């Protein structure tokens with residue numbers, strides 16, 4: 433479904449991603465963990481060309497594009513195949529909850545306005561926020577905002593969903609409702625790539641966990657392997673530190 | 684010499700009669716300047732060195748020279764160089780000159796407001812599949828509008844006041860009429876007193892409009908928003 437080959441990203445002289453290769457199968461849930469500043473966000477942002485990679489190719493659902501020769505049109509096409517959930521501030525602040533979900537549908541996905549609203553209504557039912565349909569983002573809790581962000585992503589029926597630390601900006605008491613929604617999506621076999629610091633969540637929800645360090649994928653494997661028997665010393669050190677910080681790992 | 688209130692009352696209507704001309708110049712120039720400004724802001728994002736240099740020159744020129752000189756330059760100077768400008772009326776020249784001048788200020792106000800919108804808003808829009816133009820249209824400009832209103836209204840008040848120099852091109856507006864009446868009656872004080880009152884009231888009215896617009900654009904005071912946040916009194 434998603435295939436990344438030889439991806440490099442440089443910001444000026446700073447080489448952030450080194451020859452990253454990564455494949456995600458249809459219905460697979462892959463978590464990315466790793467220290468701060470490693471390039472996890474940059475990797476996700478290269479997948480939908482919010483950052484233009486320096487070299488390499490991105491393939492989603494049969495569409496392959498590389499930064500050397502791609503048209504604006506191709507970039508828009510690629511973006512239509514994925515959806516991104518950001519840490520915060522990503523709901524359109526001038527739009528109501530319902531409009532947030534409906535807007536992309538009628539502007540970019542060919543729905544009529546009426547059909548877009550109808551679909552947005554059904555998504556709101558699903559994420560349990562139907563009563564907030566006419567509220568503006570400022571009037572929602574952080575957890576509710578994230579759920580709307582996820583709802584907006586679901587609505588466009590992406591081939592792959594990209595989560596960039598969806599719970600990092602949240603009050604601890606609000607984290608669970610967001611994780612719960614992501615778990616529901618995992619059960620429905622959505623293809624997801626999730627950057628997270630929630631180790632227990634990564635362990636429970638993922639089919640595969642990737643440890644990134646210094647712009648490269650260090651180790652990749654089933655959660656048990658990465659969390660219990662990591663083969664790489666860097667992974668070992670990171671997992672130990674994170675588990676220590678976040679409390680015991682729930683198995 | 685004493686203040687002749689009766690003369691003020693008498694002369695007031697004959698000056699007020701030219702208010703529509705002043706308003707016409709102001710609103711026509713204001714509208715054209717707004718449209719130009721939006722174009723300039725959009726063009727500002729085009730990565731072309733030449734285009735950016737031209738835009739910079741445009742902004743520097745209109746903000747770096749007096750508006751009266753610009754109007755003379757346009758009306759008398761260009762007409763000498765290019766015959767097509769010969770048929771330009773003083774009114775048209777004033778509107779063109781004031782539009783160009785105001786657009787150099789308004790585009791900077793809009794640009795500042797656009798920059799105040801969180802980058803994440805644009806990224807979220809793009810990630811949702813919208814084109815750059817759609818992001819501007821549906822997300823960035825509406826949010827920037829709220830921030831831009833106070834400065835844009837100030838720019839417009841500036842424009843409205845500078846319409847009073849249009850008389851130098853022979854346009855008969857409030858200022859021209861005042862000057863003429865004053866010249867023929869020698870009651871300068873009374874005449875300019877009336878003109879000042881008219882301009883002052885005009886500015887106040889525009890300020891009221893600004894307050895209303897700001898309230899209208901603020902989502903936190905909109906009905907639907909308030910109705911849904913149960914915590915709000």
Ligand SMILES: Nc1ncnc2c1ncn2[C@@H]1O[C@H](COP(=O)(O)OP(=O)(O)OP(=O)(O)O)[C@@H](O)[C@H]1O
Pocket residue numbers: 443446448466467468469470471472473474475
């Ligand atoms: N637009 C940019 N310009 C320059 N450098 C950047 C830019 N974006 C990211 N970087 C740099 O790239 C590196 C990787 O950043 P990135 O945000 O991808 O890390 P991360 O793994 O997501 O970290 P975190 O866990 O803190 O979110 C960092 O050193 C960062 O400073």
Ligand SMILES: [Mg+2]
Pocket residue numbers: 472473474596597
């Ligand atoms: Mg990050």
